[in-house]
Amino acid sequence: MQKSRDLSDASEMVAPLIAGLAVAAAAYAGRYSIQAWQAFKARPPTARIRRFYEGGFQPIMTKREAALILGVRESTPAEKIREAHRRVMVANHPDAGGSHYLASKINEAKDMMLGKAKGGSSAF
Numbered sequence: 001m002q003k004s005r006d007l008s009d010a011s012e013m014v015a016p017l018i019a020g021l022a023v024a025a026a027a028y029a030g031r032y033s034i035q036a037w038q039a040f041k042a043r044p045p046t047a048r049i050r051r052f053y054e055g056g057f058q059p060i061m062t063k064r065e066a067a068l069i070l071g072v073r074e075s076t077p078a079e080k081i082r083e084a085h086r087r088v089m090v091a092n093h094p095d096a097g098g099s100h101y102l103a104s105k106i107n108e109a110k111d112m113m114l115g116k117a118k119g120g121s122s123a124f
Helices: 002-042 063-070 078-092 100-114
Strands: none
Touching (some): 078 100
16 A cells, blocks of 8 residues: 555656646747747848839830849940840740840840940830
């Protein structure tokens, strides 16, 4: 009888111990979560996904607009401009389902960036 009482006393002591460990684990998890959230909020801003230019075309193309169309900076070297023109033109060529209007604007942008602009706007 003494043994069964000792076993029941031991089981009565184990339950609060397990409950205490569970509370401690939850507290540590909560503390970690709060620290992780604060570190996440304090991180420096990262580069966002590239957004596209939302405006329409200008009546007379500017160098800024030409750079936006080709996806380059205004001070980009000629070789990089040609590469950007080819990349954009492949994606928008009329033979591949693209628009004639967009193709003419892309060509006009390349001419503007390379200094070959004729002063007028596209054929459209």
